[in-house]
Amino acid sequence: MKFYNFKGERVFTPGPVEIPDRIREVLGRQIIHHRTKEFTDAFLETRELFKKILNNSSDNFVFFASSGTGSMEASVQNFFSPGDKVVAVVGGKFGERWAELGKKWGLEVIELRVEWGKSVDPERVEEIVKKENIKGVLVQMSESSTGAYHDVKALGEITKERDTLLVVDAITALGVYNFNPDEWGIDVVVGGSQKAFMLPPGLSMLWFSEKAKERLNDRAYYFSVKSELKKQVEGQTAFTPAISLILGLRESLKILNEVGMENVEKKYERMARGTREALKELGCKIFPENPVISLTAVLPPQGIDADRLRKVMLEMGVRVAGGQGKLKGKIFRISHMGMDLLDMVHVLSAVELALKELGSKVELGKGVGTYLEVISS
Amino acid sequence: MKFYNFKGERVFTPGPVEIPDRIREVLGRQIIHHRTKEFTDAFLETRELFKKILNNSSDNFVFFASSGTGSMEASVQNFFSPGDKVVAVVGGKFGERWAELGKKWGLEVIELRVEWGKSVDPERVEEIVKKENIKGVLVQMSESSTGAYHDVKALGEITKERDTLLVVDAITALGVYNFNPDEWGIDVVVGGSQKAFMLPPGLSMLWFSEKAKERLNDRAYYFSVKSELKKQVEGQTAFTPAISLILGLRESLKILNEVGMENVEKKYERMARGTREALKELGCKIFPENPVISLTAVLPPQGIDADRLRKVMLEMGVRVAGGQGKLKGKIFRISHMGMDLLDMVHVLSAVELALKELGSKVELGKGVGTYLEVISS
Numbered sequence: 001m002k003f004y005n006f007k008g009e010r011v012f013t014p015g016p017v018e019i020p021d022r023i024r025e026v027l028g029r030q031i032i033h034h035r036t037k038e039f040t041d042a043f044l045e046t047r048e049l050f051k052k053i054l055n056n057s058s059d060n061f062v063f064f065a066s067s068g069t070g071s072m073e074a075s076v077q078n079f080f081s082p083g084d085k086v087v088a089v090v091g092g093k094f095g096e097r098w099a100e101l102g103k104k105w106g107l108e109v110i111e112l113r114v115e116w117g118k119s120v121d122p123e124r125v126e127e128i129v130k131k132e133n134i135k136g137v138l139v140q141m142s143e144s145s146t147g148a149y150h151d152v153k154a155l156g157e158i159t160k161e162r163d164t165l166l167v168v169d170a171i172t173a174l175g176v177y178n179f180n181p182d183e184w185g186i187d188v189v190v191g192g193s194q195k196a197f198m199l200p201p202g203l204s205m206l207w208f209s210e211k212a213k214e215r216l217n218d219r220a221y222y223f224s225v226k227s228e229l230k231k232q233v234e235g236q237t238a239f240t241p242a243i244s245l246i247l248g249l250r251e252s253l254k255i256l257n258e259v260g261m262e263n264v265e266k267k268y269e270r271m272a273r274g275t276r277e278a279l280k281e282l283g284c285k286i287f288p289e290n291p292v293i294s295l296t297a298v299l300p301p302q303g304i305d306a307d308r309l310r311k312v313m314l315e316m317g318v319r320v321a322g323g324q325g326k327l328k329g330k331i332f333r334i335s336h337m338g339m340d341l342l343d344m345v346h347v348l349s350a351v352e353l354a355l356k357e358l359g360s361k362v363e364l365g366k367g368v369g370t371y372l373e374v375i376s377s
Numbered sequence: 378m379k380f381y382n383f384k385g386e387r388v389f390t391p392g393p394v395e396i397p398d399r400i401r402e403v404l405g406r407q408i409i410h411h412r413t414k415e416f417t418d419a420f421l422e423t424r425e426l427f428k429k430i431l432n433n434s435s436d437n438f439v440f441f442a443s444s445g446t447g448s449m450e451a452s453v454q455n456f457f458s459p460g461d462k463v464v465a466v467v468g469g470k471f472g473e474r475w476a477e478l479g480k481k482w483g484l485e486v487i488e489l490r491v492e493w494g495k496s497v498d499p500e501r502v503e504e505i506v507k508k509e510n511i512k513g514v515l516v517q518m519s520e521s522s523t524g525a526y527h528d529v530k531a532l533g534e535i536t537k538e539r540d541t542l543l544v545v546d547a548i549t550a551l552g553v554y555n556f557n558p559d560e561w562g563i564d565v566v567v568g569g570s571q572k573a574f575m576l577p578p579g580l581s582m583l584w585f586s587e588k589a590k591e592r593l594n595d596r597a598y599y600f601s602v603k604s605e606l607k608k609q610v611e612g613q614t615a616f617t618p619a620i621s622l623i624l625g626l627r628e629s630l631k632i633l634n635e636v637g638m639e640n641v642e643k644k645y646e647r648m649a650r651g652t653r654e655a656l657k658e659l660g661c662k663i664f665p666e667n668p669v670i671s672l673t674a675v676l677p678p679q680g681i682d683a684d685r686l687r688k689v690m691l692e693m694g695v696r697v698a699g700g701q702g703k704l705k706g707k708i709f710r711i712s713h714m715g716m717d718l719l720d721m722v723h724v725l726s727a728v729e730l731a732l733k734e735l736g737s738k739v740e741l742g743k744g745v746g747t748y749l750e751v752i753s754s
Contacts (some may be wrong), residue, residue, distance in 0.1 A: 001753055002634045005717045006575065007397045020384045028405060122563040129747040198383065259381045265383040316719060340382045342723050343692060349722040349745065355754055364753070365746015368726065376378055377732055 001357070002167035005317040012347045013321040014144050014295035016194040016201060017338030023198055024249045027244050034243050040235035046246055047232070051255035053261060054207060058126050059188075062228040063206035065242040068171040068192030071269035072099055074136075074223035075167050075188045079208070079215045082106030084135040087128055089110070089120045091146035091326045094169055098138040105219070116326065117146045117297075119290045122154040129164055136165040137189075141173040145324045147297030147333065148288035156185025171195055172177040174205065175252075176268050176294045176337060178280075179262040183257055186213040191243055196294065197252045198338040213343075241255045268293040271336045271344055278348050278367035282355060287331050297323075297333045301360050306332045309354050318350040343377055378734070390698040390723045391521050392573035393571040393578060394715030400575055403628045404621050411620050413677075414486040417612035423623055424609070426630035430638060431566070437469040438584035439605040440626075445569030448581035448719045450478055451513075451600035451635055452544050452565045456585070456592045459483030461512040461564040464505055466497045468521035470701045471546055482596070486603060487511075492522045493703065496667045499531040502626050508543055513542040513564075518550040522701045524674030524710065525665035533562025542589050549574055551582065552629075553714060554672040555638040564589040564608040570622055573671065575715040580622040582669075639645045645670040648713045649723055654726050655744035659702035659732060664708050674700075674710045679736050683709045688733050695727040718752055 009019050019034040032038055039140040039330065041288045050056055064070045076098075084107045089115030091234070102109035110128060114120045125137060138161055152168050165187040170179070174189060175196030181189050191197070191205035206225065216226050227238045256264055272293040276286050282300035291297070300306050307322055307329045321333040334347055348367045356362045388395050396404070409415055428434055441447045453475075461484045465475040469490030479486035487505060491497045502514060514536055516528045529545050536543040542564040547556070552573030557678070558566050568582035580709065583602065594605050604615040620640065633641055649670040653663050660678035668674070677683050684699055684706045700708040712725055725744045733739045 002640070003718050004640050006632050006636070006715065007395075007717050009721075010719075022385070023530040053468060053609065122466070201532075255383050258382070263379070263381050317717065318719065334648075338383065340384050340694065341380050342387075342695065342726055343384075345722045346719050347743065349719055349749055356753065363747040365742040365744070367742075368722065368745040369740065369742015370728055370731060376733065376741070 001310065001353075003316050004077065007317070008319050009319050010291065010313070010320050010346060012034070012334050012339070013265060013319055014195070014333055014335040014337060015192070017198055017335050020255065020338070021200050022255060023248050023251045026202070027248045029247070031243060034237070034241055039243065040140045040329070042247055042250055043232070044235040046250040046253065048207070049250060049257055052257050053179065055178070055261070056182060057377060058210075058282060059233050060209065060213055060229070062207060062225055062232050063241070064084065064203060064204045064206065064223060064321040065240065066204050066223075067168075068190060069097065070202050070223060071190040071192070071279055072097060072169055072208040074220060074225060075190060076101045076105045076107065077223055078189060078225040079165055079167070079212050079219060080105065080107050081245045083108060083134060085110065086136040086138055087134055088127060089114060089125070089137070089139040089150060090144065091118060091120060091148060091150070092116055092140070092143040094140050094143055102138065103124055106107045108162070117148055119148050122151060122158060125155055126158045129158060129162060134164050137165045142170070142176070142294050144172040144333075145327065146288050146297060147291050147295055149290050149292040153184045159187070162184035165215065172294045172337065173292065175256060176265065176266040181207060181209065182353050193249065196337040197249060199245055199252055200351050202216045203242045203249060203369065228239055230288040237245060244295050255375070265293070267341065270337050270375050271339065271341055272296060274371040275336070275344055276373040277374050279351070282352060282358060282362060282367045294337050295335045296334055297331050299331055301355065304355065304358050304360055306330055309351075309358060312354040312357055313350045316350050318319045318347055320347065384694070386691070386694050386696050387723060388696050389711050390573055390696055391572070391710055391712035391714060392487060392569070394575055394712050395477045396575050397632065397715070399632060400625050400628045404577070404625045406624070408620060409619050411614070412619055415591060416620065419488050419624055419627055420609070420618070421612040423627040423630060424728040426627060426634055427582070429634050430552060430556065430630060431733055432638070433559060435587075436610050437586065437590055437606070438582060439582065439602055439609050439625065440618065441581045441600060441605070442579060442617065443581050443600075444578045445581050446474065446544075447545055447600060448567040448569070448583040449474060451597060451602060453478045453482045453484065454597040454600055454667050455566060455594060455602040456542055456544070456589050457482065457484050457512060458594060460485060462491050462509060463513040463515055464502060464511055466491060466502070466514070466564070468495060468497060468523065468525060468527070469493055469505070469517070469520040471517050471520055475546065478743050480513065485700050488489060494525055496525050496665070497527050499528055499535060500501045502532055504533045506535060506539060512605065513544050515544045516548045519547070519669040519671050520551070520556060521549040521667050521672060521710075522704065524672055526667050526669040530561045536564070537562035542592065549714065550669065552633060553642065555642040558584060558586065564705070565590070570626065573714040574626060576622055576625045576629055578624060580619045602709060617754060624650065644718065647752050648716065648718055649673060651748040652711065652713070652721055652725065654751050656728070657749040659744045660737060671714050672710055672712045674708050676708055678732065681732065681735050681737055683707055686728075686735060689728045689731040693730065695724055721748055739747045
């Protein structure tokens with residue numbers, strides 16, 4: 001079946017995600033210079049709007065002109081010293097990244113291995129921090145390679161009263177969940193622009209608690225939190241900022257705040273639940289045990305290769321992501337980030353058609369119907 | 378049910394239609410001056426690409442900086458003289474426009490009234506042209522107010538051998554059907570940018586046969602075909618052209634020619650057929666007897682007000698058109714123009730949810746399933 005599309009591909013990958021028109025218009029504007037009052041005003045407004053996303057009024061955060069990994073590296077560099085003992089929860093590709101970064105910067109990394117697709121048992125973390133002098137716990141709130149949710153609130157209860165920083169990669173969680181690091185006991189939060197902020201990649205966010213602030217060192221240069229913080233609270237930056245992305249972020253934060261993070265979370269929860277019920281109806285399995293609401297990682301029905309399925313969907317103009325690392329070819333991943341509720345019927349219809357084309361017994365419309373049923377009830 | 382959309386409204390009206398990114402990028406570029414070689418080259422290329430859409434190699438066509446009605450008026454002004462007797466097929470709002478224009482410019486208009494939603498019986502036209510000296514037959518190929526198709530090929534058989542021009546408003550037909558005015562015996566073809574050419578409004582197209590060319594007079598000023606033609610075959614215009622829209626049209630014609638008009642027509646035919654089967658499954662009726670493939674005009678199920686339904690859909694971020702003139706509140710209209718096959722599941726899902734919300738007994742997913750069944754079989 002030929003689709004003869006006029007429009008470009010639709011992008012349902014968990015980053016980058018589709019950019020709403022309101023933001024595209026801002027990104028398309030002529031550049032402004034960053035050493036100007038115009039930029040400073042825009043930057044300070046952006047910072048105020050960002051605080052609301054975190055239900056927080058603290059000025060303890062910086063933006064870097066980097067992808068999310070930059071702020072992950074900054075977390076390890078700025079808040080830890082060589083020899084510091086940390087626990088890295090490794091249950092997917094991004095957990096592995098925490099472990100790699102820790103070692104790179106001389107930390108003594110205890111890798112807490114979790115089967116891919118499973119969530120970490122907080123008791124295992126508690127056991128370690130009780131026994132040893134652990135300076136930090138590095139974890140993903142949303143492990144996007146497996147779609148698993150790690151219960152950072154439970155981990156926060158464990159680290160809160162100790163000299164242990166809870167460092168959370170929230171790259172695919174910030175802007176999705178109604179985040180509250182103070183209440184949850186999180187010390188460092190890492191975010192990235194191309195996920196729920198619906199921007200191109202190239203801007204990362206690093207928020208930290210007062211407890212983390214006391215640990216700030218001078219190891220980093222480009223990723224120095226100290227030098228950036230000093231400038232950024234005044235509306236400037238130590239190094240050239242990603243100007244257009246900052247202006248785009250302001251628009252993105254306006255959208256998120258207009259909807260309200262409580263409603264944003266509700267919307268994603270409904271979208272994720274509907275998508276999963278729909279996929280199960282089509283004979284798929286949801287890969288993670290305790291899934292996040294930012295994306296859905298899916299095992300296709302028995303006998304259907306995930307990458308073959310993705311290829312057929314791509315021929316329809318619908319791009320979803322594949323598995324990473326050891327999950328390559330086994331799963332496919334659909335983003336909810338940046339999507340509106342009705343967008344999911346587009347990707348679900350493509351899944352239905354592709355499954356049928358690959359010989360799966362599919363009653364067309366069954367998945368979409370289930371989805372519409374869930375979101376409207 | 379709240380949708381909390383991040384993205385803007387989706388536009389499923391039969392004009393304007395959504396603009397593909399490839400075209401938006403061109404439209405967003407800095408203006409170029411029109412009295413330059415750059416514009417002339419682009420304009421001549423656009424003209425060559427336009428010929429292919431009509432399966433024709435003639436240079437007998439002009440573009441006007443106007444909406445479609447401009448080229449309708451130009452047809453009446455340039456090819457007819459006061460006192461000329463013409464037949465106007467009046468079976469909807471746009472048929473009425475032909476009659477109004479004819480009278481405005483002094484023609485003796487015989488209004489051939491057709492019940493709204495019905496298509497004209499060619500025999501009725503034949504009867505008149507046999508009896509009287511009819512200079513022209515003015516008709517819509519696609520009467521977008523009712524969604525009805527008038528059989529211009531059958532009319533062409535009638536006018537071909539006579540001193541009668543067949544003037545076709547193809548505003549919602551050109552770029553949809555694999556048009557062939559020579560073969561079909563059409564003398565004047567009117568098109569508009571904001572329909573199947575997927576551009577903003579503001580550019581109209583006027584093609585004419587050799588037989589029509591012999592009739593060209595000097596009545597018009599802004600809409601003078603003679604003076605525009607003389608310039609346009611050389612890559613220039615008599616008056617300032619809609620520069621950005623011309624450049625956008627070049628991109629649009631590239632897209633249509635890449636797909637090929639034969640495939641474009643097949644795609645729309647499949648989309649229209651699927652949409653209709655889906656809507657019938659949901660208890661709706663298709664309004665016109667012999668519908669076009671560019672749009673679908675729909676009667677909602679008994680007891681559901683069309684405008685109320687549209688309002689509920691609009692709250693979901695989905696815009697469809699209402700009825701015009703005497704059909705206001707009675708029907709709603711969905712465009713296929715500019716759409717890709719999977720786009721229809723978005724609007725059909727919205728129809729399903731809206732019908733359910735308004736108390737209609739709807740098995741969610743049933744319409745979408747029917748649609749996917751039709752397009753994939």
